[in-house]
Amino acid sequence: MAAAQTQPVAASRAVEARKRRQREEELLVWPDLVFIEFISAVLFTVLIVALAVLVDAVLLDRANPAVTPNPSKAPWYFLNLQELLLHMHPALAGVIVPTIALIALGAIPYYDNTAEGQGEWLSTPRAWLNMYVGAGTGAIGTLLLILFDDAQHAKLWEKVTGTAWPIPALRNLRAIQNDIPWPKSWTKVPLGDKVLRIDLLGLPKMHLDINIPGLLVEQIIPVSTMIGLPIVLSIVCWKAKIAQTKRDHMILQFSGFIAVYVMLTIVGTFFRGEGLALVPYTIFAEK
């Protein structure tokens, strides 16, 4: 045991900078930690048994491939992605965004590699502020974007003024494709078979046509929004001296990410009903 504590540790900035261990600051794991673990295990066992006695797990009718329920929903923790699916190209929402999000999540410590704020809850000077700003912007921004894509602003206008929404092209995202008189040739720009050379893999030649308005609505605008808004947020907070250090920016972005994630999940779970329309909904009504 004693040997383990005096062993040389790999030279990293953080380890080198660590002060000598202060024994008087330490407690014995038995009993101080083991008992807490034991009590919380007992508490949670009781809690889970109580929950299991009181609330039954859902079981609907036998699976039937011929009957598609409306709405069909993924498990709740993937409803954020299903919600994204309504607003952009499926490849983007279903695969590319989550992949990049996970990589970015894993990369956090490699970007924010300072020792600032380590080991204590939100201990740096502007930590709480950045958390509130990030989370608030993320939640409200997501909500506004969802309401926009559902044409809520146009519907409100029509209800209040009694006249039709004056800018049809800004009714929602899809209207940019449908209600702007794009030149016919733009909807099918042939790129030929030299762009994606899948024939080199032995597959049949692929003729690629791009639909510029479609590309704009399904990919370019969503991607610019998802990358652009966080960047704008960081720049604004940097100029406003809210976020000054790496840790500040990290708290800002991470809080924003969590808020977006939670907001998308909430909307996807409780506010997507038949045809995935934006209405209050609960799974428990199914039974």
Next chain:
Amino acid sequence: MAATESPERRSMGDRVYDAIFTNRLWRSIFRSGYPNTPRNQMLAVATNVFLHLHPTRIHRTHVKITHTFCLGGLSFFLFLGLTISGVLLMFYYVPSVDRAYEDILALETDVRFGQLMRNMHRWMAHGMVLTVLMHMMRVFYTGAYKPPREFNWVVGVVLLVLTLLLSFTGYLLPWDQLALWAITVGTNMVGSAPLLGEPNRFVLVGGFQVGQAALIRFYTLHVIGLPLMAAVFMTVHFWRIRRDGGLARPL
């Protein structure tokens, strides 16, 4: 046998303890006596394979519940609970499209404590997704991902993915409408990836639509493949916490 010491003043209680804890049977199992002196307490932790996940001493701020809210420990606790209740459920469940749904119905009506076991497994599964996400947030906001713990954060992200996949593969098994269509929606998302999406979806589902092939694949991943992987990554996760010098604290 590890040397142990006794407290100085021997009270009646100590004598009873001695009778129970210093006999040959007890010693053959635990080596040290009852952990009633600092030395024995450290030996109890250091010589027990399970408790040895811990160091023998720990900084006082890390014992405060508000530092970790026990969230990592709870995730692990739920994982263990899911393993136990899952094994019990396996006794009654056959992953066949002809039987799966009926097995779940029978579990709810015919099997003693069957409904309770299913409910517990379900709630613990949802709970684990929540505790893992909250654990990640606690690690982030306490700045505990910073060097030298970068890699353990990455291991954590892998554990998060494994947790979601464990829950997702389990979702199909009851073979009710909820299960079938949730998995259909979920796997279609995979299918939408450019180029490799459709082949990937095909491999995952074992066909063009969610059927017997998908059920057996999901079942196998759910009961053995993913739990094993999660166990391996958890081992690394816990080992790294120790190697990185225990939980993070201010420099």
